[in-house]
Amino acid sequence: MPNYVLLLSYVGTRFHGWQIQPNLRTVQGVLKQSLEKIFGENIKITGCCRTDAGVHAKEYVANFYTIKSLDTERLLKAVNSLLPEDIGVKRIWIQEGFNARYSVKGKVYIYRILNSHSRDAFLEPFVWRLPHKLNFSDMERASELFLGKKDFSAFTKRDDEDKNTIIELEEISLSKAEDLIEIRLRARSFLRYMVRRIVGSLVQLGMGKINMESIEAYLSRKRHCPYTAKAKGLTLEKVLL
Template identity: 55%
Template sequence: MINYLLRLAFVGTNFSGWQVQPKERTVQGVLQEALSKIFNEEIKVIGCCRTDAGVHALDYVANFKAKKDFPEEKLLLALNGILPKDIGVYEVRKVSPEFNARYSVKGKVYLYKIWNSEVRNPFLYPFTWQVKKGINFELLKRTLELVRGEHDFRAFAKLEEEKNTVINLEEVSLKREGKLIEIRLRASHFLRYMVRRIVGTAVKIALGVYEPSLMEELLKGKGKAPYTAPPQGLHLEKVIL
């Protein structure tokens, strides 16, 4: 069996997330269907993580094993020829049999985009959370600085699916260009809903909806994150191998 690594990007708008679900259009499902046709055998694809419905990926790593030894460049062209327009594969590579996209990656970078304006930007609307009320950027920055480093993020997770909720957030950075705010977070791994709940809570604090002390309380394990930012603003920006 040959082990193939794929790097791909996808627009999550019309997908019910990464993972195969009955009667739902998913990235994993579409990819497996395309590969099964190309290889003329049933292919099971392993992804580096799950993404929720509507979440995008600028960089996503997956792998699969197949009997046929397919030239990498030909497979790259074949995949991009058969896949729908909202998925693009930009690298195919044969790797060692031990490589597993779920367990072999060393880290991930997530990017969350906010369009802070009352006026809709139709070119950014599918890829941002539009927040119409003015965000206190300095308060947002101070609030997000609190989550940098090692913390127990159980207050931001879907707990029934998580065993270890202690994570070291190695990077938390903010950038603002005009009305566009970008938030980046880097860690070895993330809990489900973690980024969206951190961002959602921090933004609501910066809007004056919640007290600034709320983030510290949540990091101490007191309560549950009260707001989850919408999925379309979230992008898996980089997978670190």
């Protein structure tokens, strides 16, 4: 049985996340329907991670096994002809033993904030637009608190707190071009809501509503972070293979 690996992208605006959910439009569900039309068999797709409703992916990796075998170029053309415009498959290859959940070496997320009263229609679906002026320097300094191996249980969903919440955040960097702020984070894995709550806490700090000690309290598990940045600003930028 060939093991197909897909590199795809999607705009998350009209999806209820990656994972199949009853009666909801999800990326995994739409992709599964298209592949089953092509192969005429039940397809079980494994994704590299779950993304929340409204979150985008510039790169996402998935894999599936089939009984039938198709040339990868023919399959690429066939699946893209069936998929809606908000999902695109960039590349397909066969790699035995590859598991999208366990074989990837890391992920890079970028969160984008448009710190302006102005609205750019081309950016709007992919940014959290905040008119309140943010102190970029304070946010940049505070971001260093998250680097390294930490317990991020205060930054995940409470239902997930019994899971392994020790994550090594290998990179967090902030950049600013005019009114557009980008926050880049890299790690082998992330907890649910982790990136959005890190960003949420940095935004609150940038607005002067919390201080460095508040973030330190979250990281020491003295308090749970109550701030979650909007999903639309988050993009899974790259999957490290």
